[in-house]
Amino acid sequence: MNKKLSIFLFYNFLFLSAALAHFQKDGTSTDNILEDVILYSDGQLIDLKFSNGKISEILPKKTQKGPNNFQIYVAPGLIDQQVNGYLSHSFVSNDLNKEKLNKITQRLWENGITTFFPTLTSESSQVLLQSFSNLDHILGDTQLAQSIPGFHLEGPYISSLDGFRGVHNPKHIRNPDWKELKTWIKASGNKIKIITLAPELDGSMELIKKCVAHNIKVALGHTTANAEQINEAVKLGASLSTHLGNGCANMIHRHYNPIWPQLSNDGLTISVIADGFHLTRDEIRTFFKVKGPTNIMLVSDITRWGGMPSGKYRDFDKEIVVTTSGAIMMPSENVLAGASFLITKGIEKMIEYTGCSLAEAIEMATTNPARAIGLNDRGTITRGKRADLICFTYEKGKFEIIKTIVGGKVVFDKMIKP
Numbered sequence: 329m330n331k332k333l334s335i336f337l338f339y340n341f342l343f344l345s346a347a348l349a350h351f352q353k354d355g356t357s358t359d360n361i362l363e364d365v366i367l368y369s370d371g372q373l374i375d376l377k378f379s380n381g382k383i384s385e386i387l388p389k390k391t392q393k394g395p396n397n398f399q400i401y402v403a404p405g406l407i408d409q410q411v412n413g414y415l416s417h418s419f420v421s422n423d424l425n426k427e428k429l430n431k432i433t434q435r436l437w438e439n440g441i442t443t444f445f446p447t448l449t450s451e452s453s454q455v456l457l458q459s460f461s462n463l464d465h466i467l468g469d470t471q472l473a474q475s476i477p478g479f480h481l482e483g484p485y486i487s488s489l490d491g492f493r494g495v496h497n498p499k500h501i502r503n504p505d506w507k508e509l510k511t512w513i514k515a516s517g518n519k520i521k522i523i524t525l526a527p528e529l530d531g532s533m534e535l536i537k538k539c540v541a542h543n544i545k546v547a548l549g550h551t552t553a554n555a556e557q558i559n560e561a562v563k564l565g566a567s568l569s570t571h572l573g574n575g576c577a578n579m580i581h582r583h584y585n586p587i588w589p590q591l592s593n594d595g596l597t598i599s600v601i602a603d604g605f606h607l608t609r610d611e612i613r614t615f616f617k618v619k620g621p622t623n624i625m626l627v628s629d630i631t632r633w634g635g636m637p638s639g640k641y642r643d644f645d646k647e648i649v650v651t652t653s654g655a656i657m658m659p660s661e662n663v664l665a666g667a668s669f670l671i672t673k674g675i676e677k678m679i680e681y682t683g684c685s686l687a688e689a690i691e692m693a694t695t696n697p698a699r700a701i702g703l704n705d706r707g708t709i710t711r712g713k714r715a716d717l718i719c720f721t722y723e724k725g726k727f728e729i730i731k732t733i734v735g736g737k738v739v740f741d742k743m744i745k746p
């Protein structure tokens with residue numbers, strides 16, 4: 329080992345040890361403090377204290393840089409409101425069990441995602457009913473529930489047109505039906521918190537009103553709606569756009585298409601998949617310039633094939649290919665079948681594509697989704713908020729998680745990971 333590298337690693341170890349010194353191996357904290365960490369939002373060196381699972385004190389230090397200039401940042405835990413599955417497991421499933429959900433959640437924690445919304449896509453009434461009921465049952469009162477505050481229902485009330493429907497099975501796409509949705513809400517234990525729908529369908533406007541009245545956030549997506557329909561939906565309470573620029577046909581009218589009105593309507597906070605495959609650099613730059621750093625949320629849209637080796641799989645009764653570069657394709661329909669990268673990649677890409685600050689990119693994966701979804705107990709580093717925290721390094725465009733804390737408990741620690 330060369331001398332320079334060994335000195336770097338030695339100081340690296342010392343500093344990491346300092347930041348980690350107050351936690352035991354089982355993850356319980358002894359005196360609940362993160363020392364000498366850089367606050368992601370303003371670069372201040374701080375000690376961060378928390379007790380009873382909540383942030384209690386943020387104490388600025390005199391010096392501006394950490395020992396030996398090795399920088400470990402602290403930020404709120406990441407929030408992803410569109411996770412379809414992971415590690416071969418889908419959330420639309422009867423055989424999902426606690427063990428599998430634990431495995432998915434643990435892996436997400438290792439990547440800094442402290443809150444996520446299992447996302448269920450278009451299926452038959454019965455399958456969705458069983459899947460929601462199964463998820464509600466698994467969550468029970470486990471620690472997992474802290475990281476899973478609710479579910480996202482994407483479909484089945486979306487456009488059935490090729491291109492716009494993405495890989496949603498047309499056989500399961502239909503017009504809104506409040507009675508049907510109510511059965512799923514009940515089966516989920518009232519945990520459906522977001523629904524993605526197409527406002528142009530018969531009955532959509534009525535459904536939007538009912539969802540808003542039941543505290544369910546309405547997102548527009550997989551839609552061919554015109555400007556009038558989009559603006560009407562927003563007036564009725566729709567507030568989000570799901571993965572803008574995706575769930576859209578390749579050939580659209582240059583003046584009259586669903587993207588412009590969603591961009592121009594200030595009432596919509598948009599989610600984007602910034603993985604390098606779903607949107608071009610210029611689309612992301614444009615979305616960022618229009619919506620600004622506070623009205624964009626990063627989502628992964630990760631599917632069950634995320635985290636899996638490249639190769640051929642079967643899903644939706646079709647062949648799915650995970651390419652060596654990480655794209656998930658459905659060759660028979662020439663569409664992307666969801667994503668394989670987590671929102672940590674989205675943070676890196678946002679900075680690379682738009683030139684936004686690290687703080688802005690982090691907020692697109694923390695503060696913005698928390699505000700847009702109404703998760704008032706998390707998403708910022710503020711006294712009284714839940715201690716969902718990540719410690720990370722950001723070097724040469726690479727974002728790396730060192731430690732993850734959920735509700736004051738260490739759930740991942742790179743230094744003591746077996």
Ligand SMILES: [Zn+2]
Nearest residue numbers: 482494571575
């Ligand atoms: Zn979608």
